[in-house]
Every structure is written in C-alpha cells, then in structure tokens.
Amino acid sequence: MKLLLHMCCGPCSCYPVKKLREEGIEPTGYFFNPNIHPYKEWDMRLKTAREFADKVGMEFHADEHYRLLDFLKKALPAEALPNGRCQMCYTWRLEETARFAAEHGFDAFTSTLFYSIYQQHDLMRRTAEHFAEKYGVVFHYEDFRPGWQEGIDISHDLGLYRQPYCGCIFSEEERYSREIRKQRKKENKAKxxxxxxxEAREAREAASNIRGGC
Ligand code: SF4
Structure with missing residues (x-):
C-alpha cells in the first residue's frame, strides 16, 4: 500500500513510522502545518521533520510556505465556537493531506496526529473519514497513542528538537501564561x-431507593 503520512512534526513521527514499518507499510512523509507559529518555530519544526525523515530513510514532501495570515483568517472567526479553532486546524491539515494523497497517486493517508495524547482523537478520526470519502482515497486509521513513551524515547535517541507547545500562537500563550494556567486550574477544580x-447525590438517591424498596 502506498501510504501518505501527514507529519505534524519530527518527534511525533517516530513511533508511527516504526509501527507502520513493522506492519510492512513504507510511508511517505508529508509536512503541512500552517498552524505553527511564529516563523522560527515553524522553520525549526520543518527542519526537524526533514532531519527525522533523512535519519530513518523515509521519502519526504513538505509545504514550505509559512502561512500566518491564512491561519489567522481561519482561526479568528473559529474562536467564537466551542472547539472551533482546533476543529478548523484538524480540518485544514487533514483535508490538505487527503487531497495531496489523491492527487499524487497514494492509496491511503494517515497522520501523526493520531499519536498525540493531547489532541481530540475521535473528532480527528471523523474528520479524516469525511475527507477520505470526499477525495476518494482510503483513510488508514491507527491509534498510535499506546506508543507514546516509546516515541519519546526514539526522538531522544535520534537527538530531535522537541517543541514545548502544540503549535499556534494561542497554544503558546496557553503554555506559558501564568494567568491562563491559574484559570485552568480553577476550572478543573470546579469541575x-x-x-x-x-456522585454523592447519586449515591444518596440510590441508597434511599433501596430503603424505599424494603
Ligand atoms: S491548539 Fe494545536 S490543534 Fe488547536 S489550533 Fe492550535 S495548533 Fe491547532
């Protein structure tokens, strides 16, 4: 099977490539990540993805245009919707991957996004399935998350740069802003x-139902 592997970055590609090769599939890497900012970070992740591909001897393609303005045009309206920004981000990257796969003679596509324990796995899966149908190419689904630690170990062995935040400028702020972290902690405590x-209310209700039954 000729498989196009969307690569969100080098480190996240380590385990999926190993796993696919164990299954007898030789993937071709594809870097398309207009969500990564600022420029130096995007450039570093692109270089690292290429470095990884070279080190493991994998064919590699990349979209080499930095697309901050395009990203903001899509992200700002999406911010108003719950999950909107990330949904737009998955949609953009997975649609482009499905389109690229169909136009370049691949049988199937998948993404290293399915390795991340931080992304919305089921939402991404539904999105990829939708674009597989739209472009007439197979979506090769695999849950790579069980290999999370193994992937980290491989990336250290290969000496790859590991990024500290998801990608967009919003996620960079969420990663470093003390105020946002405090707010998140508060929200989690309240939840x-x-x-x-x-749970306590349900337990009380269950106990009173048992008593009533007697
Ligand atoms: S947080 Fe991550 S997935 Fe969500 S929009 Fe930003 S880069 Fe994309």
Whole structure:
C-alpha cells in the first residue's frame, strides 16, 4: 500500500513510522502545518521533520510556505465556537493531506496526529473519514497513542528538537501564561467539585431507593 503520512512534526513521527514499518507499510512523509507559529518555530519544526525523515530513510514532501495570515483568517472567526479553532486546524491539515494523497497517486493517508495524547482523537478520526470519502482515497486509521513513551524515547535517541507547545500562537500563550494556567486550574477544580457532588447525590438517591424498596 502506498501510504501518505501527514507529519505534524519530527518527534511525533517516530513511533508511527516504526509501527507502520513493522506492519510492512513504507510511508511517505508529508509536512503541512500552517498552524505553527511564529516563523522560527515553524522553520525549526520543518527542519526537524526533514532531519527525522533523512535519519530513518523515509521519502519526504513538505509545504514550505509559512502561512500566518491564512491561519489567522481561519482561526479568528473559529474562536467564537466551542472547539472551533482546533476543529478548523484538524480540518485544514487533514483535508490538505487527503487531497495531496489523491492527487499524487497514494492509496491511503494517515497522520501523526493520531499519536498525540493531547489532541481530540475521535473528532480527528471523523474528520479524516469525511475527507477520505470526499477525495476518494482510503483513510488508514491507527491509534498510535499506546506508543507514546516509546516515541519519546526514539526522538531522544535520534537527538530531535522537541517543541514545548502544540503549535499556534494561542497554544503558546496557553503554555506559558501564568494567568491562563491559574484559570485552568480553577476550572478543573470546579469541575472536580461538581463531579464529586453529583456522585454523592447519586449515591444518596440510590441508597434511599433501596430503603424505599424494603
Ligand atoms: S491548539 Fe494545536 S490543534 Fe488547536 S489550533 Fe492550535 S495548533 Fe491547532
């Protein structure tokens, strides 16, 4: 099978490439990530993806245009919707991968996004399936997440640059802003409290139903 592997970066490609090769599939890498900013970070991730491909002897293609303005034009309206920005980001990258695969004679495509334990796996899977149908190319689904630690170890062995945030300028702020981190902690605490209260209420209701039954 001729498989196009969308690469979000070098480190996230380590485990999927190993796994696919173990299955007898020789992937071709494709770097298309208009979500990565600022320029130096995008350039570094592109270089690292290419370095990885060279080191493991994998064919590699890349979109070498830095697309900050295009990204912002899509991301800013999407910010108003729940999950909107990330959904747009998955959609853009997976659609482009499906289109590239169909136009360049690949039988199937997949993405290293399915290795990430931080991304919205099921949403990405549905998105990829949608574009597979639209472009008439197979979406090769694999859940690469069980290889999370192994992938990290391989990336260290290969001496690859490992990025500290997801990609866009919003995720960079979320990673480093103390204010946002504090807010997140507060929200998580509130969610936990609500969950514990709900569980306690359900337990009380179940106990009173048992008593009523007697
Ligand atoms: S947080 Fe990550 S997935 Fe979401 S829009 Fe930014 S780069 Fe894309």
């Amino acid at each position: 936990k409290r609500a969950r514990l209260e709900r």
